[in-house]
Amino acid sequence: MPIEWIKGQEKAPGQPGAFFHDKGAPAYQLHLWPHRSLPPRGFVAFIGITAGLFLLPLIALLGTPVLWGILPFLLLVLSALWMSLRRSYRDGQLIEVLSVWPDRIELVRHNPGGRRQEWSANPHWTSLHLSEGDGPVPKYLTLRGSGREVELGAFLSPEERAALHDDLQRALLRLSPFKGKPEH
Known part of the structure; x- marks a missing residue:
């Protein structure tokens, strides 16, 4: 949680009075x-594994023009994932x-x-x-x-x-x- x-320490204030406030502890x-369900190390591992899984099917496309058609979309998805997780971390910094x-x-x-x-x-x-x-x-x-x-x-x-x-x-x-x- x-x-x-x-x-x-539970103790009486050092100064009696209705309007006294001791700013001590x-x-x-x-x-x-x-x-936070995803710690920073998990974030790095998740992005790395996702990038590796995205690149795995591209091995078969090496040397073909199809690679250059698919690669920008995979990079776009990976960067959108990165930015959304970073935004989630920034929004979660409240206390x-x-x-x-x-x-x-x-x-x-x-x-x-x-x-x-x-x-x-x-x-x-x-x-x-x-x-x-x-x-x-x-x-x-x-x-x-x-x-x-x-x-x-x-x-x-x-x-x-x-x-x-x-x-x-x-x-x-x-x-x-x-x-x-x-x-x-």
Whole structure:
């Protein structure tokens, strides 16, 4: 699963107060990224094997004018395959980082083009929602707080979003003494 939890130290903030936010290490940090089914070494091997398989039938055509008629189309298909896989890698370079402090929750989405989207709220007033069927995707996971609702892990599978909902709900309950005890 393309999810990584980083658990910090659970301690009270050094400075009391309603508007204080200690920008130290978060109590919990969650990194989410799209699943990469083809690693970079696999990409090179796939392109090499595909090129070899494309060239194999051309051995019989060596020395004939038909070779020059077929070769440009095979090279065009191979370059289109190369470009589409590279585009898929570039689009998959997004990452979502959810950081949770006792007095602040922050979601930062780093998009492939370098654009950042940020959202933050007070974790005590933040609610986590998992929609069964009324969202744009099955098991639509959102966070609501500070007058906004943000999507979390849209690129995950429905099962991964459901598991993430349970894990995140437990983490938020452990952090907040006002929301009750986590269920096990």
